[in-house]
Amino acid sequence: MGKDYFLGIDIGNTKLAFGLVRDDEMAFSEKRVIPTEPQLGVRQAIDKILSNSRDLLVSVQDGVKGIGIAFGGFVDATRSIALASPNFPGWSHVPLVSLIGDLAPGIPVCMDNDANVAGVGEVTYGKARGYKHAVYLTISTGIGGAVLFDGQPLAGTQGLAAEFGHTIVQPRGPRCTCGSRGCLEALASGTSIGRIARERSQGQETIMHALVNKQEEITARIVAEAARRGDSLAQTILDEVAFHLGVGLANIISAFDPDIVVLGGGVMNSADLLLPGAIQVVEEHLTVRGAVPPPIEASSIHDDIALWGAIALAHAAVER
């Protein structure tokens, strides 16, 4: 096999990441990460995506054999148009696959939403490798999910399957960014953990406050750090987050009966504080009727999982 390269592109609201991988190597031969800067507008962001992609394509003298794209938002049913991105106002119906395809005529380009692509990364390179029926959940600013049958993401009729962040785990519960109430995302995302902690710690003396200058600086990361240092409110908050996560996972497992569940995203840096409680809820719920819960594990690939998933898409596009 010669010099075959694969290009992965991860388009998020915060950062744009680009990675080149040669043949079946397990490291990037080149990788770029730049800020998305959505405030500069859609056109500018697309220009950055295209010019950086072109640079990498040129750098390997058009030796790229396939391109994969992870898009941080909704994509259409054909997986060729990036419809909208929740935190990127103005982003609407961008034909990303053909725009990128124009840079490398004849080279296959595949796109999917970033949760599905991260799921593909997880079954190709991560903890879910070799499992036939995997569920992937990413918990960071928001909560996304993917269901993979034999490595292929379940799309659903409108491309909206596996929207686990918006399954209800506390009916009539707190308002979610989606506008509804009681969603898993409103109770267990990084953003929500920070919000809950700021509300609940108001006017109290906690280790959380000792770690920040201002109340507004209490984030999920601060909650986790304070809990590790013995802050009882932080521990209580994380216990409740673990409970809600357990309810969400119990429902996912009752619906899909997967053979593994992998959880990624920044909040899983505190997996040791959250997973044991969540797994206990799942076990208590399922084992009473004789079902055996699948392994529930934190991802071993953290930051780059969507980029690696995009590389896996690029490989799959060539083999198709």
Added chain:
Amino acid sequence: MGKDYFLGIDIGNTKLAFGLVRDDEMAFSEKRVIPTEPQLGVRQAIDKILSNSRDLLVSVQDGVKGIGIAFGGFVDATRSIALASPNFPGWSHVPLVSLIGDLAPGIPVCMDNDANVAGVGEVTYGKARGYKHAVYLTISTGIGGAVLFDGQPLAGTQGLAAEFGHTIVQPRGPRCTCGSRGCLEALASGTSIGRIARERSQGQETIMHALVNKQEEITARIVAEAARRGDSLAQTILDEVAFHLGVGLANIISAFDPDIVVLGGGVMNSADLLLPGAIQVVEEHLTVRGAVPPPIEASSIHDDIALWGAIALAHAAVER
């Protein structure tokens, strides 16, 4: 095409049903329904299943080309062994497919749990016909479910996918028959509607009481009848049931993004009292993030859907 018959068998805790259908006709040429009488033991029930099946096979002079079985309980991953039935003590690991197969050597026999088989009936003969990605929910004594991709039920790793009756819709809610808490089945099954109504109506004067001799006789059917006659407690109870059903449906739709949801089972005789409220919850939850809820409809085939599903299985077994 000659005289090709298909035999369907529906094994429930209350009744055993047997139906013969000729060619592609849409009516039973012969149908038997007898009580299961689980109190007489497993051996007696199996004897009844086998002797009635034999009778029907003989009646068409061995003209049967395929046999389908709907089993009201858990089946193993190979779909050949009926593992256990929740309300039939002593039922354990019965090799039903080979027992029935011995009656008709060389004829294909297919089995699945009754919710999956009813789902197959619904996509073959009912409201879900022609849909690629359907969800079926049966609400009667308990609540079961099926997810069908191109007419095929999703089994899951342990054969336990689509266990929607045991998804949590009220965390820390009432105790379910499964032993856990807050399951959809504990809040919206026929049994649960009756239990909730008996608890809540204690010591009150309601139309429900006017319809029965004793408090213990208040069932889901009585609640529905009283609600139709203007009983406000009965209406409140059904509104809450509709709310919980809506939460369960919203979670199913967020997980699978199906193109139709069909609800069957005896409780759907009160679909006019329950579905509008449930659909409202689904719409309020999903439309805020731009998702379009699929049609949610009551089954048009009520009592015999699992038997028709078994006939569809029998057809499919021959075509395989």
